[in-house]
Amino acid sequence: MIASAPVRFRSPWTQTIDLRTEARVAWDWLRRPGLAHRVLPAIREHLGAAPASTAYAFTVFVTWWTLRGVGDSVERRLIFSASTNLYNMRHNPVQVLVASAFWTDGGFPWTTIAGFLIVMAYAERWLGTTRWIILFATGHIGATLLTVTGISHAIDHGVIPRVVAVAADVGTSYGFSAVLAALTYRFRGLVRLLWAGTLILVLVAALWIGPTFTDYGHLCACLIGLAVGGLATVVGRWVEQKTAAKAEAAAALTE
Structure with missing residues (x-):
């Protein structure tokens, strides 16, 4: 009995795109006849392939709507109970780490919801839902822990009130x-260098001009994302090479 050849592994982290080619394809799609009839199905397909990002955007809308339906004092208590500040992290770390990621403070979160439905949905379609969730959670939790540690150190040394x-x-x-x-x-x-360089430059500038612990957290999250992505790319490329070598060896045996 001849053994079947192993399936070659393809890591999404190694599947890169050329931005000029993608822009040209998008422009050709827009110029094709019947654009009005193709927009809705395209949006449905885009969001349907990114269930976690879509659900996240809806949850953010629901929590914002919840805050609008309560009084100011209740709103402040709800926000405080979900905040990843030093006090809550010392008393209810797991609860606030989860809850804080689903609340927004202020007006209607247009940019947040649009960001999830467009940018985060694109990232989820690229990586897959499970990888996207792990990456997002790693950035949120890791940056929060680093920020809280920095706040604790600064308070202990009298740097901040x-x-x-x-x-x-x-x-x-x-x-x-x-x-x-x-x-x-x-x-x-x-394009890769420009993307990473621009992100780091903007976050460092924000930290330099008007430093807050949130700016510090954004920079930490950015570095976490770069580190996780770099490690995942190296591992993905290594696994691809191993599976390709096994597939070639199996094909040679069947000849």
């Missing part, structure tokens, strides 16, 4: 920053 320990800190930006950084590995050549 103790009131920061109970400051409100909710939102999706840490996980979002990590995924944006990891998207660096989706591109090739100069």
Whole structure:
């Protein structure tokens, strides 16, 4: 009985794109007749292939709507209970690490929801839902822990006031920053360098001009995304080479 050849592994981390080619394909798609009839199916296909990002955007909308339906005092208590500040991280770390990622503070989160439905959905379609969730969670949790550690150190040494320990800190930006950084590995050549360099430059500039612990967290999340993406790319390429070698050896045996 002849053994079947092993299936070659293809890592999404090694599947890069040329931005000029993608732009040309998109332009050709837009110029084709019947654009109005193709837009809705394309949006449905885009969101259907990114269930986690779509569900996340809807959850953010629901939590924002919930806050609009309660009084100011209740809103402040809800935000505080979900905040990843130093006080909550010392008392309910797991609860606030999860809850903080699904609340937003302020007006209607247009940019957050649009970012999930467009950018995060694209990243999820590229990586797959499970990898996207792991990457987003790693950025959110890792940057939060690094930020809280920095706040604790600064308070202990009198660099910042103790009131920061109970400051409100909710939102999706840490996980979002990590995924944006990891998207660096989706591109090739100069575009990859420009993408990573621009992200780092913007975050460092924000930290330099008006430093806050949130800016520090964004930079940490960006570095986490770059590190995770780099490691995943190296591992993915190694596994591809191994499976390709096994496939070639199996094919040689069947000849």
